[in-house]
Amino acid sequence: MIKFFKKDLNKSIFIKALDNFKNDLWVNGKIINKFENNLKKTLKIQHKVSTCNSGSDALLLTLLLDKNSKKNIYITTPISYLASSSIPKFLGLNLIYIDVEKDGYIMCLKELEKFLNKCPIHIKKRLKGIINVELFGATCDLIKLKKIAYKNNLTLIGDCAQSLGTKFKNKSTISYYDYSFTSFYPTKVLSCYGDGGAVFLKKNLNKLNLLKNNGHSFKDKSTFKELGINSRLDSIQAYILNNKLKYLKKNITLKTKFRKILRKFIENKNNFSKFKKEIKSNSYVFPVRVPAKSRSKFIKFMRSKKVECKIFYNKLIPDNKLLKPIFKTDLKNARKLTKTLVCLPSHNELKIKDIHKIGNLFKEFNF
Numbered sequence: 001m002i003k004f005f006k007k008d009l010n011k012s013i014f015i016k017a018l019d020n021f022k023n024d025l026w027v028n029g030k031i032i033n034k035f036e037n038n039l040k041k042t043l044k045i046q047h048k049v050s051t052c053n054s055g056s057d058a059l060l061l062t063l064l065l066d067k068n069s070k071k072n073i074y075i076t077t078p079i080s081y082l083a084s085s086s087i088p089k090f091l092g093l094n095l096i097y098i099d100v101e102k103d104g105y106i107m108c109l110k111e112l113e114k115f116l117n118k119c120p121i122h123i124k125k126r127l128k129g130i131i132n133v134e135l136f137g138a139t140c141d142l143i144k145l146k147k148i149a150y151k152n153n154l155t156l157i158g159d160c161a162q163s164l165g166t167k168f169k170n171k172s173t174i175s176y177y178d179y180s181f182t183s184f185y186p187t188k189v190l191s192c193y194g195d196g197g198a199v200f201l202k203k204n205l206n207k208l209n210l211l212k213n214n215g216h217s218f219k220d221k222s223t224f225k226e227l228g229i230n231s232r233l234d235s236i237q238a239y240i241l242n243n244k245l246k247y248l249k250k251n252i253t254l255k256t257k258f259r260k261i262l263r264k265f266i267e268n269k270n271n272f273s274k275f276k277k278e279i280k281s282n283s284y285v286f287p288v289r290v291p292a293k294s295r296s297k298f299i300k301f302m303r304s305k306k307v308e309c310k311i312f313y314n315k316l317i318p319d320n321k322l323l324k325p326i327f328k329t330d331l332k333n334a335r336k337l338t339k340t341l342v343c344l345p346s347h348n349e350l351k352i353k354d355i356h357k358i359g360n361l362f363k364e365f366n367f
Helices: 011-020 030-043 055-065 083-090 109-118 142-151 205-211 235-245 248-265 292-304 332-340 352-364
Strands: 048-052 073-076 094-097 127-133 155-159 179-183 197-201 286-289 341-344
Touching (some): 011 235, 030 235, 048 055, 055 083, 055 155, 055 179, 055 197, 083 094, 127 142, 197 205, 292 332, 292 341
Parallel strands (some): 073 127
Antiparallel strands (some): 179 197
16 A cells, blocks of 8 residues: 555664764754754754744744734635644634635735725734745745735744645745745654654744743742743754754655656646746645545545555635634635545655555546
């Protein structure tokens, strides 16, 4: 069976870790700072880096940093992992969803501008920021998005949980945001052996470190300075990530090669993810569109041929009762995606022959 994701089971990392932790701490060890610095260097970013317990916590911490008592509405997309909306809601914030591009998966900037131009004044004065979800490793015109955010006095937050390593105009997408965050969940391009996350920010690093460390500094546990939570990245996870970091570029290059090969097999190129020349995706997931009436049959067909495919996001986030928006918008493109989207295997342990098999099966199936 060609699995959709492949679990990393490198035992040698744990053996080496035991030697490392003879001289380091399991919590708030020296390896944390070392990994944060190396991640910054690898991504070639100016933003400061602070790791935490998960991607969800990274968003929570970001929103706590961006808190404004008079402005409590964030704009985001309706198709994503639930946390991009559930975390703001958990903090008592409100959401407005903007539709995705007709031929993509990212927030449609035309729809965003249209909404902001016609937004009722009682809503507009409460808008705080934009959470741009870079789904499947894709992104949008970040220069244009940045201008829109600046014009409307909105904080620009990048949900880079799926897009670590993606570039826009040869710069990490992280570089374009006021704040951004990522996840090191085991399925990600850079993953640990459990949960992990990081926040990327231009300012407020000291406050963030207090927020994630129960409100006290790393050295003085007796002096309380900020209402916070316990969300530290475990030192052993930092050790694993630091060891895997040197393979990030190689893995992205390999996955991009797979995506280009696979694209040649898919006759209708509109079915397959495509990017503008300014965007270099990390190829996290290979999403395709198939006719809604054929989707279930296609997945069963692929499974019968020992290829595991997945349906991601078969329900829009605002269709969940607890995640409804404060102001309704037209989400026709995103709604269509929930019925037509299928994701093909994309992990970096695939072989060229596996990609050829997936591509040939796609061509063989009678849509």
